[in-house]
Amino acid sequence: MKKAQMVIESSVREGGTDPIFRIAGEAAKRTRECGSEAVINSTIGALMDDNGNLVTFKAVYDTLKALPNHLIAGYAGLAGQPDFLEKIIEACFMTCKPEGYIRSIATPGGTGAVRHAFYNYTEFGDTILLTDWYWAPYKTIAHENRREVKTFPMYNEKGTFNLEAYKESVLELLEKQKRVLTVLNTPAHNPTGYTISDDEWKAIVAFITETAKDQPDSKIIILVDLAYIDFAGEGEDARNFMKILGGMPHNVLTLYAFSTSKSYTMYGLRNGAIICVAPTEDIAQEFVNTCTYSNRGSWSNGTRGAMETITKIFSNEELHAQAMAEQSFYKCILRRRAAAFVEEARKIDLPLVTYCDGFFISIPCDHPKEASDKLMEKNTFVVALGKGLRFAPCAVSEEKCRRAPDLILEAIKETETCS
Ligand SMILES: Cc1ncc(COP(=O)(O)O)c(C=O)c1O
Known part of the structure; x- marks a missing residue:
């Protein structure tokens, strides 16, 4: 940690350390270069439609x-x-x-x-x-x-x-x-x-x-x-x-x-x-x-x-019913995406911690940062956490959710052989 110059000692912070924003920037750049079909961008913690656009309730x-x-x-x-x-x-x-x-x-x-x-x-x-x-x-x-x-x-x-x-x-x-x-x-x-x-x-x-x-x-x-x-x-x-x-x-x-x-x-x-x-x-x-x-x-x-x-x-x-209907429509899409990911993960024995519902699925592994770096080489962007990788079905189409587990398992295996 750097020494304080003008801020008080306890307010000295390192810049650019947010792991999600860093990798999200790289994913956006790769999407511009290679097109959205070629990239699996699971860094975003928001609900995206299958074309990668932010879902907004009418x-x-x-x-x-x-x-x-x-x-x-x-x-x-x-x-x-x-x-x-x-x-x-x-x-x-x-x-x-x-x-x-x-x-x-x-x-x-x-x-x-x-x-x-x-x-x-x-x-x-x-x-x-x-x-x-x-x-x-x-x-x-x-x-x-x-x-x-x-x-x-x-x-x-x-x-x-x-x-x-x-x-x-x-x-x-x-x-x-x-x-x-x-x-x-x-x-x-x-x-x-x-x-x-x-x-x-x-x-x-x-x-x-x-x-x-x-x-x-x-x-x-x-x-x-x-x-x-x-x-x-x-x-x-x-x-x-x-x-x-x-x-x-x-x-x-x-x-x-x-x-x-x-x-x-x-x-x-x-x-x-x-x-x-x-x-x-x-x-x-x-x-x-x-x-x-x-x-x-x-x-x-x-x-x-x-x-x-x-x-x-x-x-x-009426408005309330409309909002609830939109919520429930996207909840179903999210469920289908997550189920696709979990099903494929099971088939290949990719370990997951217990998932029930929601925007994210976690994959425990020993070298998350290295695995995330390997995945980036394959145009796949998954956030590295302290204890594993975080995949975001909220942000990725069902088809990409099906493709991702294989890529993730391969990347994890590569990091295991390197270490
Ligand atoms: C676990 C958890 N809690 C709280 C929040 C708070 O989000 P916001 O401040 O946008 O309501 C988030 C957002 O990502 C979250 O993931």
Whole structure:
């Protein structure tokens, strides 16, 4: 790491280290040179159609573009527009509202919600608990806010949620900090596509409840990152777990990071919310005061036009049905692509960590960076992570999803023979 010149020591950062943006640039260049047919670009974390164009929901963009200028240009309230704050709770829970005091504060995407959770529910220097396969920006957000991260192995030997490792890490951090914030990105986890099952949630909740009762002076915060929820399960299945996570002891707080980026193809509109399910009204009011203050102190307020768009969609049955139909249409396409990839991977014994749903599939391997470099030579762009490669069926046609496993296996084998 370079020495600080003008910035403070803890703010010295290396430039150009984001692995996704670096490889995405190279993929775009190769597509321009060789044409899109010749390139498998699985670097993008957004839903793309089979021609490589960004999917945008008509219900969303017709609504946004029909808004009068003042509803786009005006400032939003610091906490978010009041009607949006109601509708986003509906968008988050649908018919699966848990027991507790539910409040929401608008944030710029799920990222803003993660930031507020980290900043307000852990002490400076505290360690936040993540799964060992994780969305890299969690670490960036933690470091930006002078927190650390620790990971636990997400999978057990059966390839399901590693409850024992989770328990051990929670207890260890509680012993040290008397407070723990754990992030569970489910359903359809990034980068693996794993979904914590309802039975696994029951076991997590039983453990958290027992621990909270045993340690009444401790504080346990569960942050559920829902970035991919609308591309998981059938109907509202993926939301069943929310009801399990209700009626918690007074020293447990559940927070949800809800994002309209993927669910409503609103990535660049920077819209979402942090939502609490608090065990008491006081804790809920504290959440509202604190997160509103955090909005003012970090980005002031959110994107008004995006809030108005969501409010309109959730206030008009026909529009809502149209948005849901678009979501479900693309969910089916994503499912078909992912199924094609998994099927081909199985045929050739390409190992995958358990995938359930969502934008990404992960392939564990020992030399991810080298394997990703080898794949680039074959016009195939797959993101290298710490523990493997991340393939993105959200961004690649079904035909390319079928072709990719073979190329990936070959690249992994080449890196094994080199080492
Ligand atoms: C796991 C996860 N959480 C949260 C987000 C937040 O996205 P946004 O800030 O666009 O809502 C993303 C986006 O890629 C993600 O993958």
